[in-house]
Amino acid sequence: MIKIEHLNVQYGGKDKKFTAIDDINLDIAKGEICSIIGPSGGGKSTLLKVLAGIIKDYKGQILIEGENINPKIHRIGFIPQNYGLVEWKTVEENILLSAKIKYGKRNIDKEYYEEILNKLKIDNLKNRYPKELSGGQKQRVSIARAFLLKPNLLLMDESFSALDAMTREKVQELFLEVWREHKVTTVLITHDIKEAIYLGEKLVVFSSSPGRIIKIIRNPLFGESDSESSEDFRKLSNELIRILKEVNTNEIKGI
Numbered sequence: 001m002i003k004i005e006h007l008n009v010q011y012g013g014k015d016k017k018f019t020a021i022d023d024i025n026l027d028i029a030k031g032e033i034c035s036i037i038g039p040s041g042g043g044k045s046t047l048l049k050v051l052a053g054i055i056k057d058y059k060g061q062i063l064i065e066g067e068n069i070n071p072k073i074h075r076i077g078f079i080p081q082n083y084g085l086v087e088w089k090t091v092e093e094n095i096l097l098s099a100k101i102k103y104g105k106r107n108i109d110k111e112y113y114e115e116i117l118n119k120l121k122i123d124n125l126k127n128r129y130p131k132e133l134s135g136g137q138k139q140r141v142s143i144a145r146a147f148l149l150k151p152n153l154l155l156m157d158e159s160f161s162a163l164d165a166m167t168r169e170k171v172q173e174l175f176l177e178v179w180r181e182h183k184v185t186t187v188l189i190t191h192d193i194k195e196a197i198y199l200g201e202k203l204v205v206f207s208s209s210p211g212r213i214i215k216i217i218r219n220p221l222f223g224e225s226d227s228e229s230s231e232d233f234r235k236l237s238n239e240l241i242r243i244l245k246e247v248n249t250n251e252i253k254g255i
């Protein structure tokens, strides 16, 4: 369980403070995927930076299994939008990178490594360099690297948004396939309602700045790739659109 309690984040120096996150409380069950959706500037990436240990100056508490979050102790995986691959390292070297740092070269779970590569269908790309890969292949390499770390928490910041629609669906499907086997606790930011519904067991709607949580929805359509044409999908996505529109209207009104 990840517990975020009364999180407050401010940017700026001593005299000029800007509140980016204002009193966020959120529980994420072990092995759950939580989709975060909300207007631009609402503090979603800021939350991810706090969870990743990049922003250390915050108020409130973040607990992983009852312990204060600490990137030196906990394994935090990150799948960025731009794949985050090292250009001069091969696919294999890129995938092993984080796990090597965390576990040491000798302690890498080779069987798991092969399984992940196989599942993500990149086992034939081991010796290639990132520049020799398509966007979808790069993203799968990035996913493999994150899973090999066996993270306590996986963070995804618009990880699929740079891919074309067809590739995005395929990579999302492969991601879920690997996740179903290994149930990594995941926080995923997206601007895409369809992606939020497909990938998030829990849907968390953020406000505009300063970031607050305005709605948490348990998602009955999680993982259903063919739900898009259903009445339930229409209802849920309309509800999300309505909430997001309301947020934007209030922002314009200055509420």
Ligand SMILES: Nc1ncnc2c1ncn2[C@@H]1O[C@H](COP(=O)(O)OP(=O)(O)OP(=O)(O)O)[C@@H](O)[C@H]1O
Residues within 6 Å of the ligand: 011, 012, 018, 020, 038, 039, 040, 041, 042, 043, 044, 045, 046, 047, 209
């Ligand atoms: N380093 C920084 N210094 C000062 N303000 C910042 C900094 N980083 C972000 N902000 C501000 O904090 C607020 C939240 O930004 P954040 O990037 O977390 O929003 P977001 O919800 O992820 O937005 P988007 O959906 O556009 O990526 C914004 O108003 C942004 O301008």
